[in-house]
Amino acid sequence: MSQARTLAEWLEHPPARDGLLSTEARHEVARLATLLGLPGPRDEAWRYTRLSGLEQEALELGVEAPLPDEHQLRALTPEGVTLDRLVVVNGRPVPSLCQIGPLPDGVGIGSLSAMRQAAREGNSSAAQLLEHLDLLSQSRQRAFSAINSALAEDAAALWVPDGVQLPRPLLVLSLVLPQAGPLLSQPRLLAVLGQHSQATVLEAHGGFGDKAYLCNAVSEFHVQAHARLEHVRVQRDSVAGRRVSGAFFQVMAGAQARTHTYTLGGRTVRNEIRMELVEPGASGEINGLGLLKGETHLDNHTHVAHLAPDCQSHQGFRTILAERSQGIFTGRIQVAKDAQHTDAVQQCASMVLSPEARAVARPQLEILADDVKCTHGSTVGSLDANSLFYLRSRGIPGDLARRILIHAFCSTQLGRVRASEMVNPLDRLITRTLADHA
Amino acid sequence: MTEEKRQIHELAQQDYKYGFVSAIDADTFPAGLSEEIVAAISHRKDEPAYMLDWRIKAFRAWRDMRLPNWAYLTIPPIDFQAISYYSAPRKKEGPASLDDVDPDLLETFEKLGIPLGERARLAGVAVDAVFDSESVKTTYKEELAAKGVIFCSMSEALREHPDLVRRHLGSVVPVRDNFYAALNSAVFSDGSFVYIPRGVRCPMELSTYFRINAAGTGQFERTLIVADEGSHVSYLEGCTAPQRDENQLHAAVVELVAGAGAHIKYSTVQNWYPGDKNGKGGIYNFVTKRGLCHERARISWTQVETGSAITWKYPSCVLKGDESVGEFYSVALTNNHQQADTGTKMIHLGRNTRSTIISKGISAGLSQNSYRGLVQVNAGAEGARNFSQCDSLLIGDRCGAHTWPVMDVRNTTSVVEHEATTSRISDDQVFYCRQRGIREEDAVGMIVNGFCREVLAELPMEFAVEAQKLLGVSLEGSVG
Numbered sequence: 001m002s003q004a005r006t007l008a009e010w011l012e013h014p015p016a017r018d019g020l021l022s023t024e025a026r027h028e029v030a031r032l033a034t035l036l037g038l039p040g041p042r043d044e045a046w047r048y049t050r051l052s053g054l055e056q057e058a059l060e061l062g063v064e065a066p067l068p069d070e071h072q073l074r075a076l077t078p079e080g081v082t083l084d085r086l087v088v089v090n091g092r093p094v095p096s097l098c099q100i101g102p103l104p105d106g107v108g109i110g111s112l113s114a115m116r117q118a119a120r121e122g123n124s125s126a127a128q129l130l131e132h133l134d135l136l137s138q139s140r141q142r143a144f145s146a147i148n149s150a151l152a153e154d155a156a157a158l159w160v161p162d163g164v165q166l167p168r169p170l171l172v173l174s175l176v177l178p179q180a181g182p183l184l185s186q187p188r189l190l191a192v193l194g195q196h197s198q199a200t201v202l203e204a205h206g207g208f209g210d211k212a213y214l215c216n217a218v219s220e221f222h223v224q225a226h227a228r229l230e231h232v233r234v235q236r237d238s239v240a241g242r243r244v245s246g247a248f249f250q251v252m253a254g255a256q257a258r259t260h261t262y263t264l265g266g267r268t269v270r271n272e273i274r275m276e277l278v279e280p281g282a283s284g285e286i287n288g289l290g291l292l293k294g295e296t297h298l299d300n301h302t303h304v305a306h307l308a309p310d311c312q313s314h315q316g317f318r319t320i321l322a323e324r325s326q327g328i329f330t331g332r333i334q335v336a337k338d339a340q341h342t343d344a345v346q347q348c349a350s351m352v353l354s355p356e357a358r359a360v361a362r363p364q365l366e367i368l369a370d371d372v373k374c375t376h377g378s379t380v381g382s383l384d385a386n387s388l389f390y391l392r393s394r395g396i397p398g399d400l401a402r403r404i405l406i407h408a409f410c411s412t413q414l415g416r417v418r419a420s421e422m423v424n425p426l427d428r429l430i431t432r433t434l435a436d437h438a
Numbered sequence: 439m440t441e442e443k444r445q446i447h448e449l450a451q452q453d454y455k456y457g458f459v460s461a462i463d464a465d466t467f468p469a470g471l472s473e474e475i476v477a478a479i480s481h482r483k484d485e486p487a488y489m490l491d492w493r494i495k496a497f498r499a500w501r502d503m504r505l506p507n508w509a510y511l512t513i514p515p516i517d518f519q520a521i522s523y524y525s526a527p528r529k530k531e532g533p534a535s536l537d538d539v540d541p542d543l544l545e546t547f548e549k550l551g552i553p554l555g556e557r558a559r560l561a562g563v564a565v566d567a568v569f570d571s572e573s574v575k576t577t578y579k580e581e582l583a584a585k586g587v588i589f590c591s592m593s594e595a596l597r598e599h600p601d602l603v604r605r606h607l608g609s610v611v612p613v614r615d616n617f618y619a620a621l622n623s624a625v626f627s628d629g630s631f632v633y634i635p636r637g638v639r640c641p642m643e644l645s646t647y648f649r650i651n652a653a654g655t656g657q658f659e660r661t662l663i664v665a666d667e668g669s670h671v672s673y674l675e676g677c678t679a680p681q682r683d684e685n686q687l688h689a690a691v692v693e694l695v696a697g698a699g700a701h702i703k704y705s706t707v708q709n710w711y712p713g714d715k716n717g718k719g720g721i722y723n724f725v726t727k728r729g730l731c732h733e734r735a736r737i738s739w740t741q742v743e744t745g746s747a748i749t750w751k752y753p754s755c756v757l758k759g760d761e762s763v764g765e766f767y768s769v770a771l772t773n774n775h776q777q778a779d780t781g782t783k784m785i786h787l788g789r790n791t792r793s794t795i796i797s798k799g800i801s802a803g804l805s806q807n808s809y810r811g812l813v814q815v816n817a818g819a820e821g822a823r824n825f826s827q828c829d830s831l832l833i834g835d836r837c838g839a840h841t842w843p844v845m846d847v848r849n850t851t852s853v854v855e856h857e858a859t860t861s862r863i864s865d866d867q868v869f870y871c872r873q874r875g876i877r878e879e880d881a882v883g884m885i886v887n888g889f890c891r892e893v894l895a896e897l898p899m900e901f902a903v904e905a906q907k908l909l910g911v912s913l914e915g916s917v918g
Contacts, residue, residue: 356817
C-alpha cells in the first residue's frame with residue numbers, strides 16, 4: 001500500500017521495520033535528519049540551488065514498485081559491452097533482473113539485505129562489508145545522507161577481496177518509476193575494494209514518466225591500499241525529476257579512485273562528490289560533463305580533501321548550457337597541514353549557448369601546507385567564432401560545424417575515462433544527446 | 439650563529455615602526471552606541487538636518503542586522519557598546535595656519551613621514567590627514583581650488599557643499615548595504631571628499647593619511663570621490679595606528695563615482711598595527727569600498743595590505759555604463775597571527791564592459807590569507823570580458839592560503855577567465871641568490887617583490903617605493 005507523506009512526517013515515523021539500518025538505528029538517524037533540517041537559501045553551499053516546496057510536498061516511498069519493462073532497461077544499458085548487471089528500482093535491488101556472470105572467489109555482488117543474510121550464516125567477507133556501511137556518507141552533518149540512511153530500504157553492494165580484479169564492469173541500473181504521486185526514491189550503493197584489487201563500476205540512473213520525483217542517492221566507495229577504482233555515473237532524469245546525489249570516496253595508500261559523472265537531464269540535479277585522500281600516495285580524479293537544456297538546473301559540488309602527503313588529485317568539469325538551463329560548479333580543494341607535496345589541479349569550463357542560460361563557477365582552494373602545487377582555472381564562454389568560421393570556410397554547414405565544436409568540447413572528458421570499453425558507448429550517448437539538443 | 443642569522447634574528451625582533459602614541463589632548467565621547475550618540479555626533483559636527491535623518495536610518499538598519507560570518511576569519515566577539523564612536527583632537531582655538539596646529543600633532547605626522555604644508559608643496563602631493571575621527575589638515579587647497587577641484591574633509595564638505603554631498607553620499611554604498619557599512623553610515627565622523635569638475639585632470643596626486651591615536655576608540659571614516667565627465671584623478675590612502683594590547687575597530691566606507699569617460703585611480707597602502715607576534719592587539723579592518731562607473735569610465739583599485747590583525751575588505755566596481763572598465767590590483771601580505779579575507783567584486787551591467795583582477799596573496803608565520811571575489815556578468819552585459827588571476831605564495835608550513843572566487847555569467851557573448859596558483863619560495867631560488875652573495879632575507883624580499891611586480895607597477899611612484907619597503911619589513915623574521 002503506498003502512502004504519501006511529507007518528508008518531515010516520514011522522518012517522524014520512519015517505516016517500523018529493518019531497512020538499510022535496523023529499525024532502532026533508522027529512528028535515531030531520522031531524528032538527526034530532522035535536527036539537521038533541509039538546507040535553505042541561507043546555506044552558502046546551497047545558495048544557487050532551491051528545492052522549493054519540498055517541505056510541503058507529500059511523497060511516496062514507492063516500496064511496491066512495478067518491474068521495469070525491457071525497453072526501459074535497454075534505454076539505460078550501454079550497448080556492445082559485456083557487463084554484470086544489478087537492477088535497482090525505486091532504491092530497491094530487484095534480484096530477478098540481475099545478471100551476474102561467473103566471478104572470482106570471494107567477490108560479492110548483490111543486495112545489502114542478501115549480504116546481511118550471508119553474514120548471519122557465517123560469511124566473513126559479507127560481515128566485513130557491513131562494517132563499512134554509512135562510514136563515509138557524513139550522515140551526521142549532511143541532511144540528505146541522514147534522510148537516505150533513515151528511509152532507504154536496501155542497498156546495492158559490491159565486495160572485491162584483496163588482489164582480485166573484477167573481470168567485467170559492474171553495471172548498477174537504478175531506475176525511478178513513479179506511480180500515483182510524487183515519489184521519494186533512495187538508492188544506495190556500498191562498494192569496498194580490497195588491497196591491490198581493481199574494479200570498474202558504472203552507475204546508470206534514469207527516471208521515467210512525467211510524474212514528479214526526488215531521487216536522493218548515496219554511494220560510498222572504500223578504496224583500500226593500492227586498489228584501483230574506475231567509476232562512471234550517467235544520470236538521465238525526466239523533466240519532472242529532481243536528484244540529489246552524494247558520492248563519497250575514501251582512498252588509502254597508493255590507491256587510485258577515478259569518478260566521472262555525466263548529467264544529461266532532469267529538472268534540478270545536485271551532485272555532491274567528496275573524495276578523501278587519507279594516506280600517502282593516494283590519487284583521485286573527479287570528472288564531470290553536463291549537457292543541459294530546457295529548464296535543467298545542475299549544481300556540481302565537489303570536495304577533495306588532501307589529508308596526507310604526496311597525494312594527487314585532478315578535477316575536470318565541462319558543461320554545455322542551452323536554452324534556459326543553469327550550471328553551477330563549486331569545487332573545493334582542501335590541503336591539510338601536513339599534506340606536503342600535494343599536487344591538485346582543478347579545471348572548470350562552461351559553454352553557454354543561449355542568452356537565457358546561466359553559468360556559475362566557484363572554485364575554492366583552502367591550503368594549510370606550504371610545499372604544494374595547487375592550480376585551478378575556470379572559463380565561461382561561447383562557441384569560438386574563429387573556429388566556426390574555419391569549419392564553414394571548408395564547406396561544413398553551420399549546424400554541423402556547431403555540433404562538431406560542441407562534441408569536441410565534450411570529448412576531452414571522454415578522454416579521461418581509463419576503462420576503454422566504456423569510451424565508445426559513452427561517446428554514442430553524448431552524440432545522441434547532442435543530436436536531441438539540436 | 440653566523441652574521442646573517444644574527445642579523446635576521448635582529449630584524450625579526452624589530453617592532454612595528456609606527457607604534458607610538460601621541461600625547462594629544464582629545465575630545466572623546468563615552469563608549470556605547472545609541473540614537474543619542476548618533477544624534478550627538480551629527481550635532482557636534484554641525485551637520486545639515488538631512489544628515490541626522492540619514493544617520494538615524496542607518497543606525498536602525500544596523501541594529502537589526504546580523505554580524506557577517508561567511509568570511510574565512512576567526513573574529514573574537516566585538517562589543518560594539520564598549521567602543522567610543524567619536525574622538526577628536528581637542529582644538530586650541532581653531533588653527534588658522536600650519537603654525538597654529540598642535541605641535542605634537544605635527545610631530546606625529548613628521549614621524550609618519552607625511553608631507554604637510556610647505557613640505558607638501560615640495561613633494562607635490564595634496565594631503566588630507568585624518569587623525570582618529572577628525573580631519574586635521576588639508577594641504578594644497580587653494581592650488582586645487584583654482585582648477586575647480588574640491589578636496590576637503592567630509593565635515594567641511596557637508597557644510598560648504600551640502601547639495602553635492604547629498605546627491606552622491608550613499609548612492610554607491612547604500613546605508614543598508616552591509617553590517618559595517620550601516621554602522622559607518624550611522625557614526626562616521628569625518629573623512630575626505632573630492633570633487634573633480636567636468637574635463638579637469640587633477641594637477642597632482644591627492645592623498646589622505648589615516649591614523650587611530652586614542653585608546654578605546656574606533657575609526658569610522660567616510661570617503662567620497664566624485665569625478666565628473668571626462669575628468670581624471672589619482673588618490674592615495676595610507677594608514678597607521680599605535681601599538682596597543684587591545685583590538686581597535688576600523689570600519690570605513692569609500693564611495694567612488696566616475697562620470698562618463700572619467701578615470702579614478704585609488705591606491706591604498708594599508709599598514710594598520712597588525713598585533714604582536716603572539717596575535718595580541720591589532721586593528722580590525724572591516725572596510726566597504728565600491729565604485730560606480732558610467733559610460734567609458736574607468737576605476738582602478740590598487741591596494742597593498744600589510745597591516746591589521748584582521749582584514750575584511752572587497753573593493754568593488756559596478757560597471758554600469760557601456761564600455762566601462764574596472765581594475766583591481768592587490769597584494770595582501772599576512773604574517774604572525776594576521777588574518778586577511780580580501781578580494782573584489784566586478785559587476786558587469788553595461789555592454790562591452792571589461793575588468794581585470796590581479797591578486798597576490800602572501801602568507802607567512804601562522805597567518806591565514808584568503809582571496810574572495812565575484813565576477814558577475816548580467817544578461818545585458820553583452821561582450822563583457824573579465825580576466826582574473828590570483829596567486830598565492832606560502833612562506834613556512836604553518837600558514838594558510840585560500841581562494842574563493844565566484845563567476846556568475848548570464849549571457850553568451852561574454853568571456854570570463856580565472857586562473858589561480860599556489861606556490862612557495864623554492865629552495866632553488868633562494869640558493870641561487872645566496873650563491874651570488876645576496877643575503878637570505880634580501881633574497882626572499884627580492885622574490886616577493888618579483889611575485890608582486892604586476893601590482894606594484896600600478897602604484898604611483900612614491901607609494902611603490904614605500905610599498906616595497908613595507909613588504910620587506912612585514913616579512914622580517916619569517917625566514918631563516
